[in-house]
Amino acid sequence: MTDTREHFHQNLSNLEQSVLDNANRCIKMSAMAVEAVVLPDLDLAARVAEEDLAVDQTYLETHNRWINTMARQAPMGGDLRLMSVVLHLNTTLERTGDQCVNIAKMALVTKDLPRSDRVLQMIREMGDLVTPMLRTAVDSFVRRDVEAARLLPAMDEPIDRLNRNMYRAVVDCGPAPAVLEWATRMMMVARAMERIGDQAVDIGEQVVFLVTGEFVEFADPGDHDGDRV
Amino acid sequence: MTDTREHFHQNLSNLEQSVLDNANRCIKMSAMAVEAVVLPDLDLAARVAEEDLAVDQTYLETHNRWINTMARQAPMGGDLRLMSVVLHLNTTLERTGDQCVNIAKMALVTKDLPRSDRVLQMIREMGDLVTPMLRTAVDSFVRRDVEAARLLPAMDEPIDRLNRNMYRAVVDCGPAPAVLEWATRMMMVARAMERIGDQAVDIGEQVVFLVTGEFVEFADPGDHDGDRV
Amino acid sequence: MATTSTSELVGRSLRRRGRSWVNTTIAGAMLFSLLFSLIVLVVLLADTIVKALPVFRSRGLEFVTANLSSQVDSAGIAQGIMGSLALTFLVIVIAFPLGVSAAVYLEEYARDNRWTRMINANIRNLAGVPSIVYGILGLFLFVKLINQGLFSVADGISGRNLIAGGLTLSVLVLPIMIITTAEALRAVSRELREASFGVGATKWETIRAQVLPVALPGILTGAVLTISRAFGETAPLLLAGAVLSQYFSVSSDAGLVDLVSNQPYTALPLIVYNFARQPETEFVQLTAAAILVLLGMLLSVNAATILLRDRVERRRG
Amino acid sequence: DGGPETGSSAVAATGANSIAISGSSTVEPISARVGERFDAANPSNSTTVEGPGTGDGFARLCAGEIDISDASRPIKDAEAEDCAANGIEYVELHIATDGLTVMTNPSNTTVDCLTFADLYALTGPESEGLENWSEANALAAELGGFAGFPDADLVVVGPGEESGTYDTYVEFVISDIAEERGQEESTRADYEASANDNVVVQGIAGNPTSIGWVGFAFFEQNADVLRAVEIDGGNGCVLPTIETIASFEYPLSRPLFIYVKTNELGTKSALVEFVDFYLSDEGVEAVGDAGYVELPAEDLEATRAAWAQAKG
Amino acid sequence: MTANSALIDLTGDPRRRRRERTVRFVFMTAAGVSVLISLAIVLSLIEQAWQFVVAIEFDQLLANGWFPRRGRFEFLTLFVHSSIITGIAMLVAVPFGLGSAIYLSEYAKPTSRRILKPILEVLAGIPSVVLGFFALQFLTPSVIRKVFPAADSANFLAAGIGVGILIIPLVASVSEDAMRAVPRALREASYGLGAKQWHTALRVVVPAALSGIAAAIILGISRAIGETMVVALAAGLNGIRNLNPLEGGLTMTGAIANLSVGSDQVAGNDSAFQSLFFVGLMLFTLTLGLNVISERVVRRYRQRY
Amino acid sequence: MNLERSPVRLTGGQSPVVDGSPGDERTSVVFDLEELNVFYGSFRAVKDVTVPIRKNEITALIGPSGCGKSTVLRCFNRMNDLIEGARVEGSIRYHGVDLYGDDVDPVEVRRRIGMVFQRPNPFPKSIYDNIVFGPKIAGRKTGLDDLVEESLTKAALWDEVKDKLRDSASDLSGGQQQRLCIARAIATNPDVVLMDEPCSALDPIATLRIEELMLDLKRDYTIVIVTHNMQQAARVSDRTAFFSVDVNEVGQRTGRLVEFDTTDKLFTTPAQTETEQYITGRFG
Amino acid sequence: MNLERSPVRLTGGQSPVVDGSPGDERTSVVFDLEELNVFYGSFRAVKDVTVPIRKNEITALIGPSGCGKSTVLRCFNRMNDLIEGARVEGSIRYHGVDLYGDDVDPVEVRRRIGMVFQRPNPFPKSIYDNIVFGPKIAGRKTGLDDLVEESLTKAALWDEVKDKLRDSASDLSGGQQQRLCIARAIATNPDVVLMDEPCSALDPIATLRIEELMLDLKRDYTIVIVTHNMQQAARVSDRTAFFSVDVNEVGQRTGRLVEFDTTDKLFTTPAQTETEQYITGRFG
Numbered sequence A, B: 001m002t003d004t005r006e007h008f009h010q011n012l013s014n015l016e017q018s019v020l021d022n023a024n025r026c027i028k029m030s031a032m033a034v035e036a037v038v039l040p041d042l043d044l045a046a047r048v049a050e051e052d053l054a055v056d057q058t059y060l061e062t063h064n065r066w067i068n069t070m071a072r073q074a075p076m077g078g079d080l081r082l083m084s085v086v087l088h089l090n091t092t093l094e095r096t097g098d099q100c101v102n103i104a105k106m107a108l109v110t111k112d113l114p115r116s117d118r119v120l121q122m123i124r125e126m127g128d129l130v131t132p133m134l135r136t137a138v139d140s141f142v143r144r145d146v147e148a149a150r151l152l153p154a155m156d157e158p159i160d161r162l163n164r165n166m167y168r169a170v171v172d173c174g175p176a177p178a179v180l181e182w183a184t185r186m187m188m189v190a191r192a193m194e195r196i197g198d199q200a201v202d203i204g205e206q207v208v209f210l211v212t213g214e215f216v217e218f219a220d221p222g223d224h225d226g227d228r229v
Numbered sequence C: 001m002a003t004t005s006t007s008e009l010v011g012r013s014l015r016r017r018g019r020s021w022v023n024t025t026i027a028g029a030m031l032f033s034l035l036f037s038l039i040v041l042v043v044l045l046a047d048t049i050v051k052a053l054p055v056f057r058s059r060g061l062e063f064v065t066a067n068l069s070s071q072v073d074s075a076g077i078a079q080g081i082m083g084s085l086a087l088t089f090l091v092i093v094i095a096f097p098l099g100v101s102a103a104v105y106l107e108e109y110a111r112d113n114r115w116t117r118m119i120n121a122n123i124r125n126l127a128g129v130p131s132i133v134y135g136i137l138g139l140f141l142f143v144k145l146i147n148q149g150l151f152s153v154a155d156g157i158s159g160r161n162l163i164a165g166g167l168t169l170s171v172l173v174l175p176i177m178i179i180t181t182a183e184a185l186r187a188v189s190r191e192l193r194e195a196s197f198g199v200g201a202t203k204w205e206t207i208r209a210q211v212l213p214v215a216l217p218g219i220l221t222g223a224v225l226t227i228s229r230a231f232g233e234t235a236p237l238l239l240a241g242a243v244l245s246q247y248f249s250v251s252s253d254a255g256l257v258d259l260v261s262n263q264p265y266t267a268l269p270l271i272v273y274n275f276a277r278q279p280e281t282e283f284v285q286l287t288a289a290a291i292l293v294l295l296g297m298l299l300s301v302n303a304a305t306i307l308l309r310d311r312v313e314r315r316r317g
Numbered sequence D: 001d002g003g004p005e006t007g008s009s010a011v012a013a014t015g016a017n018s019i020a021i022s023g024s025s026t027v028e029p030i031s032a033r034v035g036e037r038f039d040a041a042n043p044s045n046s047t048t049v050e051g052p053g054t055g056d057g058f059a060r061l062c063a064g065e066i067d068i069s070d071a072s073r074p075i076k077d078a079e080a081e082d083c084a085a086n087g088i089e090y091v092e093l094h095i096a097t098d099g100l101t102v103m104t105n106p107s108n109t110t111v112d113c114l115t116f117a118d119l120y121a122l123t124g125p126e127s128e129g130l131e132n133w134s135e136a137n138a139l140a141a142e143l144g145g146f147a148g149f150p151d152a153d154l155v156v157v158g159p160g161e162e163s164g165t166y167d168t169y170v171e172f173v174i175s176d177i178a179e180e181r182g183q184e185e186s187t188r189a190d191y192e193a194s195a196n197d198n199v200v201v202q203g204i205a206g207n208p209t210s211i212g213w214v215g216f217a218f219f220e221q222n223a224d225v226l227r228a229v230e231i232d233g234g235n236g237c238v239l240p241t242i243e244t245i246a247s248f249e250y251p252l253s254r255p256l257f258i259y260v261k262t263n264e265l266g267t268k269s270a271l272v273e274f275v276d277f278y279l280s281d282e283g284v285e286a287v288g289d290a291g292y293v294e295l296p297a298e299d300l301e302a303t304r305a306a307w308a309q310a311k312g
Numbered sequence E: 001m002t003a004n005s006a007l008i009d010l011t012g013d014p015r016r017r018r019r020e021r022t023v024r025f026v027f028m029t030a031a032g033v034s035v036l037i038s039l040a041i042v043l044s045l046i047e048q049a050w051q052f053v054v055a056i057e058f059d060q061l062l063a064n065g066w067f068p069r070r071g072r073f074e075f076l077t078l079f080v081h082s083s084i085i086t087g088i089a090m091l092v093a094v095p096f097g098l099g100s101a102i103y104l105s106e107y108a109k110p111t112s113r114r115i116l117k118p119i120l121e122v123l124a125g126i127p128s129v130v131l132g133f134f135a136l137q138f139l140t141p142s143v144i145r146k147v148f149p150a151a152d153s154a155n156f157l158a159a160g161i162g163v164g165i166l167i168i169p170l171v172a173s174v175s176e177d178a179m180r181a182v183p184r185a186l187r188e189a190s191y192g193l194g195a196k197q198w199h200t201a202l203r204v205v206v207p208a209a210l211s212g213i214a215a216a217i218i219l220g221i222s223r224a225i226g227e228t229m230v231v232a233l234a235a236g237l238n239g240i241r242n243l244n245p246l247e248g249g250l251t252m253t254g255a256i257a258n259l260s261v262g263s264d265q266v267a268g269n270d271s272a273f274q275s276l277f278f279v280g281l282m283l284f285t286l287t288l289g290l291n292v293i294s295e296r297v298v299r300r301y302r303q304r305y
Numbered sequence F, G: 001m002n003l004e005r006s007p008v009r010l011t012g013g014q015s016p017v018v019d020g021s022p023g024d025e026r027t028s029v030v031f032d033l034e035e036l037n038v039f040y041g042s043f044r045a046v047k048d049v050t051v052p053i054r055k056n057e058i059t060a061l062i063g064p065s066g067c068g069k070s071t072v073l074r075c076f077n078r079m080n081d082l083i084e085g086a087r088v089e090g091s092i093r094y095h096g097v098d099l100y101g102d103d104v105d106p107v108e109v110r111r112r113i114g115m116v117f118q119r120p121n122p123f124p125k126s127i128y129d130n131i132v133f134g135p136k137i138a139g140r141k142t143g144l145d146d147l148v149e150e151s152l153t154k155a156a157l158w159d160e161v162k163d164k165l166r167d168s169a170s171d172l173s174g175g176q177q178q179r180l181c182i183a184r185a186i187a188t189n190p191d192v193v194l195m196d197e198p199c200s201a202l203d204p205i206a207t208l209r210i211e212e213l214m215l216d217l218k219r220d221y222t223i224v225i226v227t228h229n230m231q232q233a234a235r236v237s238d239r240t241a242f243f244s245v246d247v248n249e250v251g252q253r254t255g256r257l258v259e260f261d262t263t264d265k266l267f268t269t270p271a272q273t274e275t276e277q278y279i280t281g282r283f284g
């Protein structure tokens, strides 16, 4: 079976590759950002910010090339779904990058503050969960692996739980204002990681759409945040 | 000048209308959600969650219709940009809806907690800023008003500032754990409103792209969150 | 149920309402008008054969090889056959190259200006000029001028020779030759020419390598048809010097040049005409026999044409 | 030069061994037979025999284009002057006799014998427009003819005006009466004319109440479908037969000639041999073969003598 | 830029150019010959015809009948006779020719077409002298005389029918071409609207091809007028005006043929001989006119498709 | 009608996917092709086609060249009868009536099932005469003027030609001519209009106009369209049948229905790999 | 070369937007059309076209029917010389040489500037003879076999036909024929290949294959393509010239360059409203 539209498909896979580049950057960044906050390591934080410039650059380029490819190729069927997924993931990953930057920045503002071991432990745990989850999501995209993608909501479960428990942990930190400030910042970090988890789930949703053509939300995203009623 | 592709353009404006419907829902929801938290009013909060079901429903429908329209019409030029904007805004607004739900949910978990006037005041202020900002963004889209869209980053400025100041205000609330918990929750509310502000800016960016064909980020979104370094 | 009634209703409305006699009648009438020609042909042939039969029965093919004679029982048509073949040869030699060249010029070279359009219209009109008018031309131009030594080939040339006849017939078929060739050339697609020009061929290279090979079957078909027309022509030769008589002879030691330029000649159709004018009832039979030979020769030419064309058509798909 | 020439009028009698004969269509069968027999013995010779008409033959003879002119009447003065003007010399050779035959359909039994007056009344210039035999009665009676024509459709068929036979018919039958009556010396114009004598024969044979005329040979060929009418030239009714024609008893008998150009006799041996053969016993047989009446011996001798004298 | 101009040489091969010019000249000469021919025709006709016209008196042209020997040159008679024959010929050729064309183009399946079409082609290949003999020796005695025993042996009817038969293939093939030039799409459109075959043939195809059919008829007329041999053999030599189709008469072509076959009268009479050119010129003018008209008509339908 | 029949047929190995859609119950079936095979002489051009055509919908037939789209289309109004040697096996039911039944008059069929062709083919007559040709031969004598106005209005041509109804149809532009042909087709009051690549001879603008017109017309008519242009099928049709072609050893091409589904589905998430490959431009 | 000239020309009222792109400096200009006007007799078919064609790029000419795309294209290799009454004003420089200069032999021009036409038009000869015709008449006598292989390989046809080079070209499929025509065009070693709607007679699959081929070929050649199909221009070209057409009172259509820009730009954010309306299907 020859591929008649090889130049177009070349084009399309270049686009996909750009998105994957950003995805891999994000995976790296999320690990680095958590590390930067936990250590804390300002250099590492700076490198995250730097990476994000590349992410943003790629994001813009991809968007423009997306529009051009769309105008030029009028893709259909699976190609069209891939195009729509690419646009979606492009935006999602740019935001993931932003979230990583948000995390990394906390390293700077919290570098001199006292810490709470419990909270730090929770952050560590979340970090250990979120990066692999993102990797799983990206892998499921690369391999068009619906099964893997469908595992993502379950993987998001412990992250959400940890994020929910953060309130309590933060409140429990009081009354020392410095620790409280640190903990409050960490709540933001947790929140960011929780969002990265959500974005991983979002990627999974897109993978399922890409492969099956059916677009479903894995779960009400309104649920990921805040307590169960 | 007759419009040769009237059925397609009918289609396209229907899609745009769906997005606008969601946009208007989001405007309403953001006002309602803040109100629900501030009063607090659980009914109002419940209605926000309900509205979000409609938002999600429209979101899914729009996505499917977008794919179909894309496959069927292969739009070009301005039409293509509009399609891309529609897809983008569809996702953005769905997330805005989620943010509103996130805010509204706080009404439930904080309904019995003691409050801090200063924090409440800040939340009110943010709420008073964020809904009009969202409306401005949506209006700029409806009217293809680049000037209005360009104002949005400036409108986002005070919201960001209020959000940044939230940390301090929350930490200042201590040491009473109940108040602290409430304040911590409010920080999440502020964070959600800040995100809605960002999403309004995002809408503005899309409007500029739609009209000029140039895709630029108004500002580094990494900056919106967290303190300046 | 509503369903059954719909389908019943539709079914009823689609039903055939008897055979259309109008259709059948009209088709029959049209077919008859075509078959009328066949009937004519059959009757003509049958009548001719019946009339010619005694000749063939008594003389076999001898009358084909015999020369003219005032005696019915020994009169033959060999001179007519030879004359017709010689004339045909001259037409091929003169009209074919001239006609093809002129057509190539008009189709491929000439700019489409008033001049060319006039020439084209002129040629089409020439094709419609009655053949007897060409006879007048042949008489005036060739017989007379040759007689006056203008086209001298040999000493003591006579104006009433094969050259004059051949020229007259050539001129007669030239417009037809040009038109059929032009048509064949025109049938060659513009795309083919453009393709050739597009790779940097000159006009002549295009014509020689692309246009003519494609047009050739058409040109040849046209040529054969044209020549068979010349073969059957009578009227112009009446004026153009062919001998219309019961008897003439050609010197047995005439050379080729002498034969075409200095000996009397006739053609098969003229013999038919002359026989048809003779009093003896035997001449009616002889006329019929000569006609059979004439038709036989023509039919073989036509059959060849039809075969040729069928082959070309099939090759083109 | 612009001189009048027809398609068959330009035989240049040039080649030393080619003989061009033209002229009377009536004589043509005789000359053709002679030529044929001559060529059989002399294959290197080329002979052309044509029969456009007597006058045409003379015209061409006098233009120097042919060697022999066949003629169904003697040369006219005007024609002879023409020859003299062109320096053409010739010898007139009487070779046979023909009888112009007036015919009708065999089923026509009412008419057996006609006088010149009857023929004038039926076919002369004054008969133009007549469509019934009986309509000619008045004129025939006036001229002293038979005048008992029945009430039947009149159809006149004959050779075209171009033929010498037509000419002879006019000369013998019409001229005198027409001249007398101050009429044009021609037949009625509205008869069925054909250059093809066969058509004339068919025209008469195909119509029970027709009348027409052709050369005797043509009649004889079709004697089964035609009936010759007796002619009364003043000496009673005579039926055309070989005998009555030869004896000139038949009023429409006429001599047939060949006119031989004598200018080139010295150089053109083929022509001399040809005429020698023409007048030989073998040659003269052609006359009878062609359906004409051979000359009595004394006339033939006179002809041979004339030829011998011309040869010098 | 100059550097580039030097590099890029677009002047081509002079030898090829020269050869082009030579070839072109050869072909042009050939085309010139055709022009010369028509000039020659017109000149030869006009010069002699002019001599004829100046030589005769005008009333000779109005004299009773066409008898060159008698100095009676009533051209009208020839014209009327030609017209009668043409009329009869068209009465035969138009219905049978058109019918054949309609059958071939609309009804015949490709296979039967392959069998039937050659009938017309064979008929077209029959020399006119053969049909003249047929008219003289078969039509008159075996057909016409059977119906009209009074018919003359040479008559317009036989000649007209003979000429008509001769023209059937022309009318058929030109009008069939016109009908086949009607796009298949038009027929499908008609069938698609629920039309029957005869509707399609007579109401769609024939009207669409009408100008082509008209051209076919005009061409047929032109050919009929110019037809010589059938007339020379079967129409007789009567120079008196005759309107009865059962009797014969001299036509324009008949007159020319007759004069050309030669006669004693003509050889000695300038005017009589030159009348041949006069009639020839008339014939030429007439057929030319008809051809020009048919050309116009044809161009109209060519343009449409 | 025939809705009870399973809309999914499994006919062995390469079974075409004929899928229903949520809308199935709302519209009734006008044509029901079952196991349709079309032969030209002994050569099978189309194999085992089973497709239902629904009322007031536009059904598109797409597929590579030679896959038998036109052949199938011409079965719907028995236009194939005009081609020598063409033969149909299997059944086509039109409102439940077997179209190839013995007592069915093809002339009548064609009146009810109009057709529009690849190149605009107006009769070389006036605009008016083009429209009334069909009705007139069907015997209609009155109300022709109204009919002309109505047909032309439906075909979105009335405004452009109302002042020149007596002018020759040949003077119209290509796009106008094609709309005239559509008007002519609907003047006989058919309930189905078949269109065989109706825009392939038109420029993009005229094409879009015809497409718009089809979308307007489907309110009153059922439309089946053959098109080479995937985008066009995507743009206008409600359902699409995708045909592919198998080439045998001697190079004969037999068409085969690969997939029949709603257009939305077929062009975004086709069920068959072959369809996917065709619409995304991978093929061969 | 002519890059110093302002790439933006403002020629008054309806000036076309001729925009440069970042890539301008990288490629040199092969053709430089300036104020080109083409007349058929006294009728001006194309008005004031100023366009640079760049090396190793694909330039597409698009626009509505009759806007003069083909007319302009045929100026590039003086194919218009073959049309009676066609006349060119303004200048076309080819590598700086005036194409319509006095001592320019159009035959030579056409050898250097190949052309591919709307319908595949192979010579009715063998595949081999099709390819070698051009080189042979240009005087080439040796290495023809290699040339055939090379040209066919470049045209992506070698594998399909290498075993039947002596077979008739007419037996190839439409798409193969068109590739053969491309091979034939490049066999004379041109540096430009002009293509006038090269795919309009082909089915979508064959079309895509030709498009792919063009993209391969632009490594070695400069390509100018006329197309009716916007999508095609969008798919393959680097730059696009959009022509529109003004119709005068008597219905004569004069083409006019509206916009010339990189294809990306022209199809996503055209500078001219007219372009936008055309590409989005609003028009007229």
Ligand SMILES: Nc1ncnc2c1ncn2[C@@H]1O[C@H](COP(=O)(O)OP(=O)(O)OP(=O)(O)O)[C@@H](O)[C@H]1O
Pocket: F040, F045, F064, F065, F066, F067, F068, F069, F070, F071, F072, F083, F228, F252, F253, F254, F255
């Ligand atoms: N009249 C005919 N006789 C024989 N075979 C035919 C005939 N018409 C079509 N075919 C063959 O039947 C097959 C289907 O042809 P059809 O015209 O239906 O294809 P199509 O899908 O419409 O193609 P296209 O897109 O080229 O119009 C082809 O192989 C074709 O060659």
Ligand SMILES: Nc1ncnc2c1ncn2[C@@H]1O[C@H](COP(=O)(O)OP(=O)(O)OP(=O)(O)O)[C@@H](O)[C@H]1O
Pocket: G040, G045, G063, G064, G065, G066, G067, G068, G069, G070, G071, G072, G083, G228, G252, G253, G254, G255
């Ligand atoms: N040989 C010619 N003689 C006269 N006018 C012509 C000629 N060729 C084209 N034209 C006219 O010139 C204008 C431009 O024609 P051209 O063929 O270049 O347009 P085009 O853009 O290629 O159109 P299309 O998309 O239909 O091929 C049209 O108005 C056309 O009618």
Ligand SMILES: [Mg+2]
Pocket: F069, F070, F071, F196, F226
């Ligand atoms: Mg088709």
Ligand SMILES: [Mg+2]
Pocket: G069, G070, G071, G196, G226
């Ligand atoms: Mg064009």
Ligand SMILES: O=P([O-])([O-])[O-]
Pocket: D023, D024, D025, D026, D027, D051, D052, D053, D054, D055, D071, D072, D163, D164, D165, D166, E264
């Ligand atoms: O031909 P004639 O003998 O009658 O002159």
